[in-house]
Amino acid sequence: MAAKPELIISSFDAERLEQLLAALPYGMFPGRTELETELGRAKIVAPEDIPKTVVTMNSTVAFEMGAGGETFSLTLVYPHDIDGAGHKISILAPVGSALLGLSQGDEIEWPKPGGGMLKVKIKEVLYQPEREGEFNR
Numbered sequence: 001m002a003a004k005p006e007l008i009i010s011s012f013d014a015e016r017l018e019q020l021l022a023a024l025p026y027g028m029f030p031g032r033t034e035l036e037t038e039l040g041r042a043k044i045v046a047p048e049d050i051p052k053t054v055v056t057m058n059s060t061v062a063f064e065m066g067a068g069g070e071t072f073s074l075t076l077v078y079p080h081d082i083d084g085a086g087h088k089i090s091i092l093a094p095v096g097s098a099l100l101g102l103s104q105g106d107e108i109e110w111p112k113p114g115g116g117m118l119k120v121k122i123k124e125v126l127y128q129p130e131r132e133g134e135f136n137r
Contacts, residue, residue: 063120
């Protein structure tokens with residue numbers, strides 16, 4: 001995969017993610033550099049201007065992962081919102097970082113913690129707070 005897809009992130013999510021990264025001790029989050037790079041290349045827009053098909057924080061997204069194309073439906077959340085139900089994925093997980101800002105149909109290759117790459121393809125944004133008028137969550 002040559003070029004990375006365009007990323008669109010709300011100004012609200014970008015600000016909260018920058019605060020989260022600043023609060024983490026360096027070295028605690030192996031994917032920090034990749035997430036910071038993605039935040040740096042993203043188009044930042046007002047929450048009201050987020051397209052309805054973009055993965056934002058607290059969105060529930062159906063996506064394929066890996067060569068076998070296994071499909072998952074998970075909600076992208078901040079680390080403090082993870083629970084034991086298994087329906088959420090943290091932004092600090094490699095796949096979570098890969099999902100943020102992508103649109104339906106986009107795919108991206110993302111570094112795995114132990115080396116190598118994983119391929120993630122967005123099938124559908126099932127729920128997006130901004131689409132429901134929730135701009136300050």
